[in-house]
Amino acid sequence: MTKITFGKAINSAIDQAMALDKSVICYGLGATDPKGIFGTTLGLEKKYGKKRVFDMPTSENAMTGVGIGASMVGIKPVMTHQRLDFFLLALDQLVNGAAKMHYMFGGTVNIPITIRLILGRGWGQGPTHSQNLQAWFAHIPGLKVVMPSSPEDAKGLLISSIFDPNPVVFLEHRWLHNTVGEVPDNDFRIEIGTSKKLVDGNDITIVSMSYLTIEAQIAEKYLRKNGVSVDLIDLRSIKPIDMKAISESLKKTGKILVLDTGFTTCSVSSDIISRVLINNFEFLTHPPAQIAMPDVPEPTSFGLTKSFYKRAADIAKKVLDMMGIDSLDPFNDLPPPAPHDVPGDWFKGPF
Amino acid sequence: MDIKDKTKLDLALDKEILFNIYYVMRRIRAVEEKIVEEYPKKQIRCPTHLSIGQEGVPAALAQVVTKHDYAISTHRGHAHYLAKGGDLDKMIAELYGKECGCSKGKGGSMHLIDVEQGFMGTSAIVGNSIPLGVGLALSLELKGLKNISCIFLGDGAIEEGSFYESLNFAVLRKLPTLFICENNLYSVYSPLDVRQPIDRQIHTIAEAVGAKTACCDGNNVIDSYETLNTICQEIRSGSGPWFVEFETYRWREHCGYNYDNDIGYRTEEEYETWKRRDPIKTFVDYLKNNYSIEVVNKLEQIDQNIFKEVEEAFEKAKKASYPDPSHAYTSIYCQ
Numbered sequence: 001m002t003k004i005t006f007g008k009a010i011n012s013a014i015d016q017a018m019a020l021d022k023s024v025i026c027y028g029l030g031a032t033d034p035k036g037i038f039g040t041t042l043g044l045e046k047k048y049g050k051k052r053v054f055d056m057p058t059s060e061n062a063m064t065g066v067g068i069g070a071s072m073v074g075i076k077p078v079m080t081h082q083r084l085d086f087f088l089l090a091l092d093q094l095v096n097g098a099a100k101m102h103y104m105f106g107g108t109v110n111i112p113i114t115i116r117l118i119l120g121r122g123w124g125q126g127p128t129h130s131q132n133l134q135a136w137f138a139h140i141p142g143l144k145v146v147m148p149s150s151p152e153d154a155k156g157l158l159i160s161s162i163f164d165p166n167p168v169v170f171l172e173h174r175w176l177h178n179t180v181g182e183v184p185d186n187d188f189r190i191e192i193g194t195s196k197k198l199v200d201g202n203d204i205t206i207v208s209m210s211y212l213t214i215e216a217q218i219a220e221k222y223l224r225k226n227g228v229s230v231d232l233i234d235l236r237s238i239k240p241i242d243m244k245a246i247s248e249s250l251k252k253t254g255k256i257l258v259l260d261t262g263f264t265t266c267s268v269s270s271d272i273i274s275r276v277l278i279n280n281f282e283f284l285t286h287p288p289a290q291i292a293m294p295d296v297p298e299p300t301s302f303g304l305t306k307s308f309y310k311r312a313a314d315i316a317k318k319v320l321d322m323m324g325i326d327s328l329d330p331f332n333d334l335p336p337p338a339p340h341d342v343p344g345d346w347f348k349g350p351f
Numbered sequence: 352m353d354i355k356d357k358t359k360l361d362l363a364l365d366k367e368i369l370f371n372i373y374y375v376m377r378r379i380r381a382v383e384e385k386i387v388e389e390y391p392k393k394q395i396r397c398p399t400h401l402s403i404g405q406e407g408v409p410a411a412l413a414q415v416v417t418k419h420d421y422a423i424s425t426h427r428g429h430a431h432y433l434a435k436g437g438d439l440d441k442m443i444a445e446l447y448g449k450e451c452g453c454s455k456g457k458g459g460s461m462h463l464i465d466v467e468q469g470f471m472g473t474s475a476i477v478g479n480s481i482p483l484g485v486g487l488a489l490s491l492e493l494k495g496l497k498n499i500s501c502i503f504l505g506d507g508a509i510e511e512g513s514f515y516e517s518l519n520f521a522v523l524r525k526l527p528t529l530f531i532c533e534n535n536l537y538s539v540y541s542p543l544d545v546r547q548p549i550d551r552q553i554h555t556i557a558e559a560v561g562a563k564t565a566c567c568d569g570n571n572v573i574d575s576y577e578t579l580n581t582i583c584q585e586i587r588s589g590s591g592p593w594f595v596e597f598e599t600y601r602w603r604e605h606c607g608y609n610y611d612n613d614i615g616y617r618t619e620e621e622y623e624t625w626k627r628r629d630p631i632k633t634f635v636d637y638l639k640n641n642y643s644i645e646v647v648n649k650l651e652q653i654d655q656n657i658f659k660e661v662e663e664a665f666e667k668a669k670k671a672s673y674p675d676p677s678h679a680y681t682s683i684y685c686q
């Protein structure tokens with residue numbers, strides 16, 4: 001185990017997958033430039049050569065198709081886009097192609113491609129550099145969708161994604177890249193579709209994903225100090241989704257709050273709640289709750305994003321409301337970081 | 352293709368054009384340099400792509416289009432917005448995320464627009480605005496207007512499918528489009544040679560698709576002006592699409608205000624070579640060599656006016672108020 005950043009964990013996962021298997025390739029805009037996609041691809045070209053690690057033309061759609069074509073005959077591409085939003089140009093190849101080919105060709109081919117998409121937020125990223133569209137991908141039969149929140153999970157899930165015989169959309173939140181955690185040095189895998197219990201508790205279930213897990217952990221500590229015991233589940237995978245863990249937790253707590261980094265309508269959180277209502281209605285002692293982004297593009301202005309993001313205080317407040325506790329003021333106790341639009345001092349802008 | 356009967360600038364007659372070219376270039380540079388000064392103060396909080404080094408082409412275009420012509424641009428759109436007549440105060444306010452910004456603080460540096468001036472927006476997604484420019488041209492045809500649609504794009508954008516698809520349609524319908532490709536050799540930190548075959552020039556692709564094409568030193572603003580002037584006249588008289596590739600170079604980092612020649616994707620020598628080809632300095636030297644001292648003195652006067660105007664725009668933007676936070680949730684639909 002070594003303490004490394006989330007970004008370094010990604011780098012280490014690709015590195016080990018490439019060392020293990022010559023058919024793994026790694027490409028994307030900037031993959032070999034001096035910044036190496038926020039450090040996540042640094043050093044790989046030198047180690048594995050120009051044929052396996054390469055930059056590409058600004059041709060997202062075709063280059064996704066190229067990866068899919070290669071993967072039909074055994075290549076395992078890891079393709080990266082610095083923003084999910086840039087990848088929207090390639091939806092045809094992903095949705096009409098990669099997701100369906102195994103099915104559509106009667107199981108004769110499979111598409112082991114991994115597509116890393118980075119989710120932006122803050123510093124004026126604005127409407128088209130900040131979209132969390134996990135629900136779109138999860139909606140498509142044939143895709144797997146992964147959304148880790150810790151360095152360890154990032155590594156274990158990325159190696160599993162690379163060696164998964166199916167297309168995997170791997171979503172990395174930009175605000176997580178500099179978070180630090182203990183990560184196993186060697187090849188290790190986390191099964192896609194398994195969630196992780198971060199805290200055991202009895203009063204309420206919180207289901208979280210990606211960057212919101214950081215905020216949920218802050219809220220959980222605060223709630224614990226104030227006598228509320230949270231069962232905190234980090235989803236890690238959006239599809240397949242670990243509904244079993246959610247319903248087991250709900251059986252114990254009777255209350256559920258689902259957090260979501262995406263827009264509210266037709267969101268992953270809405271879907272989780274609908275499944276809970278359909279399958280676990282009898283466990284509920286309180287209506288289920290949701291905190292997701294509003295159905296609004298993320299604005300650019302510093303003035304407009306001030307209370308736009310959901311954070312620990314919003315989570316704590318919602319839980320306290322559900323618990324019927326009104327003696328606490330989490331907005332006062334958990335003040336927003338200043339400035340509110342960067343993940344920390346390390347983030348120097350602009351993207 | 353070589354443009355044969357290029358209308359040459361008549362240096363005796365066209366002093367006003369020379370002064371105006373200088374004004375547009377110098378003003379763009381002054382605005383961008385002021386951003387360089389202000390950005391570290393962290394009040395401009397959005398990804399910002401500067402046009403320092405690339406002022407020549409927009410300044411040339413400014414002389415040959417009116418507000419009834421359209422233009423559309425990219426993430427690196429400050430110069431194009433200003434050259435097309437975009438309101439300076441509203442642009443700077445937009446960078447600061449203020450209510451009086453051209454997009455009311457919702458879009459930032461990458462979403463500049465001034466509909467009154469025919470500047471129909473910029474996009475943060477590479478290649479995204481190219482078809483929009485063709486659509487603007489289609490509207491001109493449908494309405495029977497004689498104006499043109501100018502589409503700014505970079506050397507990276509021609510790698511997007513939308514470029515071929517748009518150009519093909521523009522050629523098919525002979526639409527009044529002017530594709531202005533500023534080839535600054537890089538897409539972010541990726542040099543051309545990892546993205547395109549080195550022995551092929553970009554404008555030859557457009558030629559193969561059926562557009563009329565030209566290639567020009569974008570840092571030679573007089574040549575750029577003469578080229579664009581001739582071409583715009585042709586488009587206005589029904590030639591159909593033109594694609595012009597301009598060689599140029601961005602001085603500072605891809606996104607942000609620093610220099611970044613040290614990080615290793617390009618050399619200091621390459622930068623110095625291009626800096627010697629500074630479009631403004633080259634132009635001023637030319638004027639100094641060919642004109643009287645009065646002309647040169649006039650330039651200083653233009654400078655003073657520009658600096659004042661730019662200072663004021665920043666002062667106003669800083670003082671302006673942020674939009675009310677509730678505005679984040681409004682105007683998702685047109686009412």
Ligand SMILES: Cc1ncc(C[n+]2csc(CCOP(=O)(O)OP(=O)(O)O)c2C)c(N)n1
Pocket residue numbers: 029058060085086087089426427475476477478504505506507508509535537538539605
């Ligand atoms: C579809 C898409 N892919 C990638 C990006 C990231 N990106 C932003 S600017 C840029 C460079 C484009 O290069 P070019 O068209 O030459 O314009 P320049 O920055 O040189 O002016 C890239 C790749 C993006 N914004 N959109």
Ligand SMILES: [Mg+2]
Pocket residue numbers: 505506507533534535536537538539
């Ligand atoms: Mg370029």
